[in-house]
Amino acid sequence: MVTLRDGVEMPQLGFGVFQIPPEETQEKVEEALAVGYRHVDTAAAYRNEAGVGAAIAATGVRREDVFVTTKLWNSEQGYDSTLRAFEKSLERLGTGNVDLYLIHWPLPSRDLFLDTWRAFERIQEEGGARSIGVSNFRVEDLERLEREAETRPTVNQIELHPRLQQEELRSWHADHDVATEAWSPLAQGGLLEEGTIETVAAHHDRTPAQAILRWHLQIGNVVIPKSSNPERIRQNFEVFDFELSEDDMAALERLDEGERTGPNPGSFDVA
Numbered sequence: 001m002v003t004l005r006d007g008v009e010m011p012q013l014g015f016g017v018f019q020i021p022p023e024e025t026q027e028k029v030e031e032a033l034a035v036g037y038r039h040v041d042t043a044a045a046y047r048n049e050a051g052v053g054a055a056i057a058a059t060g061v062r063r064e065d066v067f068v069t070t071k072l073w074n075s076e077q078g079y080d081s082t083l084r085a086f087e088k089s090l091e092r093l094g095t096g097n098v099d100l101y102l103i104h105w106p107l108p109s110r111d112l113f114l115d116t117w118r119a120f121e122r123i124q125e126e127g128g129a130r131s132i133g134v135s136n137f138r139v140e141d142l143e144r145l146e147r148e149a150e151t152r153p154t155v156n157q158i159e160l161h162p163r164l165q166q167e168e169l170r171s172w173h174a175d176h177d178v179a180t181e182a183w184s185p186l187a188q189g190g191l192l193e194e195g196t197i198e199t200v201a202a203h204h205d206r207t208p209a210q211a212i213l214r215w216h217l218q219i220g221n222v223v224i225p226k227s228s229n230p231e232r233i234r235q236n237f238e239v240f241d242f243e244l245s246e247d248d249m250a251a252l253e254r255l256d257e258g259e260r261t262g263p264n265p266g267s268f269d270v271a
């Protein structure tokens with residue numbers, strides 16, 4: 001568990017459902033819950049919130065024992081539209097509330113994230129979201145919230161993996177008590193045949209994915225790998241019974257090349 005600045009407890013490992021088709025989501029989330037995951041990361045844009053909620057309802061795991069994150073899509077930024085979009089997400093999820101609500105992208109050129117954030121503050125005050133945060137915010141976006149908003153996000157969910165270690169943002173988060181959550185933690189599978197990672201993994205008799213996830217946990221990230229494969233869903237959860245050494249951690253740290261797999265938050269502006 002990671003304790004967020006507002007006291008909310010968030011499981012450090014979660015199950016990401018980006019690109020899981022809506023009609024398969026319930027089944028995959030049920031598999032993840034059966035393995036032991038207690039944290040699911042969805043978004044309005046993934047069109048699979050209903051499957052996440054249905055899985056939680058079907059498994060008999062208590063609602064309060066599963067940490068549910070969803071995100072506000074870009075087209076809905078703005079005060080009133082955010083309030084309306086949040087209600088629709090809740091209806092699709094059927095979970096009564098969410099544990100974490102995130103602004104999906106900052107869209108700096110539209111200049112709406114401050115109004116959006118004010119709606120987030122209201123949603124939290126009214127109990128719709130236990131905690132509120134942002135995603136893909138750059139240091140300059142976070143600084144703007146610092147200057148102009150009443151409250152600070154508890155979480156910033158950003159692309160982060162050994163090829164993109166986000167030192168500047170991680171250090172800002174640490175200084176301001178904001179949790180770092182890593183999306184595409186496995187670089188969408190693109191790092192699983194990297195030589196250093198293979199060597200470190202073999203040394204521990206683990207898979208490259210497990211070695212990378214362990215690196216994330218040890219640097220303090222919240223991490224949300226996605227898999228649609230039952231064996232890999234299980235494998236990605238089996239990361240609490242071994243530890244990377246200082247040398248292993250240093251070897252992975254040297255892989256940083258500032259290389260993104262996803263869009264650049266400064267210019268990404270899809271409606």
Ligand SMILES: NC(=O)c1ccc[n+]([C@@H]2O[C@H](COP(=O)([O-])OP(=O)(O)OC[C@H]3O[C@@H](n4cnc5c(N)ncnc54)[C@H](OP(=O)(O)O)[C@@H]3O)[C@@H](O)[C@H]2O)c1
Pocket residue numbers: 015016017018019041042104135136157158182183184185186187188189192207209210224225226227228229232235236262
């Ligand atoms: N906030 C944002 O803007 C944002 C953006 C992107 C993602 N996210 C969140 O982050 C989550 C994870 O990111 P992601 O889905 O982009 O990428 P990821 O978790 O880094 O990688 C997923 C890919 O790796 C494969 N994989 C997973 N575990 C594996 C294993 N143990 N061995 C081999 N291959 C494995 C998966 O294939 P199989 O399914 O075939 O196993 C899939 O192709 C998303 O689901 C979403 O919740 C957020």
